[in-house]
Amino acid sequence: MKRTLVVGVDGSPESRAAADWAAREAVRRDMHVHVVHAWLWQPLALAVVQDRGAEDRRAREILQETEAELGHRYPQLSLSVEVVADVPVPALLRAAKDAEMLVLGTRGHGALAGFLLGSYGQQLIASAECPVVSVRARGGKPVLGAAESEVVVGQQGAVEESARVLGFAFEAAAVRGVPLRAVRAWSLPPVYGYSPGSMWIAEQFGGLEPFEKAALDQALEPWRLRFPEVEVVAHVERGSAGHVLLSEASDAQLVVVGRRVGESPVGTRIGSVAHAVLHHSACPVAVVPHH
Structure with a gap:
């Protein structure tokens, strides 16, 4: 079936x-x-x-x-x-x-x-x-991008959190025969968000940006093995996740973002990143629910 x-x-x-x-x-x-x-x-x-x-x-x-x-x-x-x-x-x-x-x-x-x-x-x-x-x-x-345009996916969180989002994006890129651009945005945490433990982990990677790059590579690794035919471009940038993703997806034919499943104190929401991309992306946007 x-x-x-x-x-x-x-x-x-x-x-x-x-x-x-x-x-x-x-x-x-x-x-x-x-x-x-x-x-x-x-x-x-x-x-x-x-x-x-x-x-x-x-x-x-x-x-x-x-x-x-x-x-x-x-x-x-x-x-x-x-x-x-x-x-x-x-x-x-x-x-x-x-x-x-x-x-x-x-x-x-x-x-x-x-x-x-x-x-x-x-x-x-x-x-x-x-x-x-x-x-x-x-x-x-x-409204479609060029046939050779990339599929762009926003990756956030840990490996398990982004698995369903990345799986959808890799399949979309595979069936189109185009590269996949995986984007992870990061920002400096508030001063009260620093802790000796978290900073120690970041320092093992040489700083926050290398730490973010390692996190993205770790999330991509199982999907690269599953879809070896898909060319992957990994992009890590400091800034607002919505702005970074929209900038990288300006010529995309599909943008894939995640939506965390769960009740919000003010009702069901789609999340700030998905909201920004849905309202400003020129191409189709896929919103993938995940836990």
């Missing part, structure tokens, strides 16, 4: 771009694409004429149009479509529960919009159990 990739559509140019990107990715990875349109009849408490039958027909037309477009462009694609009677966030979270990836469309630069307006996109990215890819659209088509 093929792995499944889920994409949400609503007939907008942004969602059509997301569906096109999803189909390309599925062909690369030999995956099945499941296209979902979430629609729930909700009578308005306003003096507005509503036609439930017309809206239901339009929902099915959206899927028929998407299915026809993808089938024509990617005849080898394994594809299924579904209308889900629910509001978008819970519908797509259920559809993607056992999926390898969830793909959403976004509009231009700035806040997440696309087929999910308001906070829906952020809710999905913050809550999905699988990686979520945000695809920008221009003229109804996905």
Whole structure:
């Protein structure tokens, strides 16, 4: 049974771009694409004429149009479509529960919009159990980097923390046949964050930057062995993680970042680095949950 990739559509140019990107990715990875349109009849408490039958027909037309477009462009694609009677966030979270990836469309630069307006996109990215890819659209088509452009991944934390993020990025680079740029940013800790133990460890590597380089190499080592065909460029730089990653990904075709799973005191969040990259990256962004 093929792995499944889920994409949400609503007939907008942004969602059509997301569906096109999803189909390309599925062909690369030999995956099945499941296209979902979430629609729930909700009578308005306003003096507005509503036609439930017309809206239901339009929902099915959206899927028929998407299915026809993808089938024509990617005849080898394994594809299924579904209308889900629910509001978008819970519908797509259920559809993607056992999926390898969830793909959403976004509009231009700035806040997440696309087929999910308001906070829906952020809710999905913050809550999905699988990686979520945000695809920008221009003229109804996905914004893509050059075919030879790198995949860029942000690495943070210890080996175990970044394993799922790096695994996703290495596979993405492997199926594209392009180099992977692994980026780790660091900054000087606050004066109260220094401790004799932590500074002793850093000093064994000749300072903080060599220590950070060693940490990145250690995290990359098992994935380099698993994907020997992927050329890896390791980049360590002092600065804000979001700024460093965006700078290194200016010409990328995909950026991969992590999202720590767990409850925040102020609710579910996607993290400052993922938030920055989602709002300012010109290319598709994959947000991978990890513990």
